[in-house]
Amino acid sequence: MSILEVCRVCEASSISDTGIETALAPANVRSLGNAQFRVWRCPSCRSIHAGDQVDLESAYRAYPFHKMKLDWVLSLAYRRLTQRLSQAGLKQGQTVLDFGCGGGSLTQYLREKGYRAVGYDAYSPRFSDPAPLEERYDLVISQDVIEHVEDPITTIARLEALCRPGGLVAIGTPNAAAIDLDEAEKYVHSLHQPYHRHILALPALQEAGRNIGLKIERTYLTGYMNMPMLSLKFLHYYMGCFDGTLDVLFERPLNSARLWLNPLTGFYLFFGYWLGDETEVFVIFRKP
Template structure:
């Protein structure tokens, strides 16, 4: 829990949570059940509950300390101790959120497949990860600083990040997990604005924000009106 709390204090993850609420507003409105997969201490769940009190929202976590923190707040939180997880039955949720988790795991595809299993056919998934391939990080790679944690300020600050992911990686992984992407956003840290332009978000975004749906058996999705 110490890492998660320090991470929130040290970075703009709170801003990322705000952006998830913004880009997923229509999905939160139309959903009745939500899972925050890898919910930490329940910070995002609290934000969602405050804005959308009609939702049944649960969390899942690997950390016993984080689970205890959630339960103290009255947040329903289940233990992920193996994949596939068993929080509820398969196809249980209208919407699954996974914020700042994939970069910490050994097998991102297994986690995304588990997320896809938890969401209903026609349901939606929102995933956010740090953009490890924006222009700042590309300079680190160009000069080999990413090979030495003592020289790479990103790795020095976040040694728990074991995956380096960008927009292309997330597109491939989501597709492999059986999910279909229909919205992608970047986040321009200095301005706090969303970036929709593909070139700009790849090179200047601090985060990769992706919304996908799980196709129904017929291959179609229950689309909302998406902008």
């Protein structure tokens, strides 16, 4: 295989016939069936890049996350997220922008908890009004966004520009450094092809922030959605009890013999959280 690529994270050129890490990652969304997509890893910053150009507009048409609603599971995760943000100094009454807010569930939760939260999402008809981008915020949060865009470094700079001096920029994203491309099947939900265009390695994310003058306030080696009893490991196991796609998470079926009869269900339910693998990270930066 001949590869001629430039890393969109560190700008390193990787020109190689051999020695560069590549893999074929299966799709994990039902509408894409058994499709497989090529990914490659930058040998310099260890970030992972999607190698196939696809019609993303059509891939997003049946995207399962569009069904996400603020329910008790999400509220538990957001409570955990809010704890992290308050520990970093966020106070009730302060202003928050959720950049890439999807259906707006986090914005809704934060408002209910007394924060002045607004959402922006270019791809969500309800939140595509760019007016919130004229303001500056005490916290700019962006969860599961930078890995979806074509230029993650520019997006991080955009988040910084939307934050007021002294405010916080919080970024949640998968961590390429924790993904082993030799076992692409095992990391299928982190690779999430073809939707994740550029997955940064944690050190590359931290450096991208430092390069634009942000200071690292806190780094969490788990995503806030990863909770005891509802750990990512358990959710991955649960999806595997059905057809292994992300769609299952939004349907919440229970009719699987494997789910009820396999002792691994209890194992992952009770101990999954402690098998952490650092595939999801959450970094809170402060703008001086």
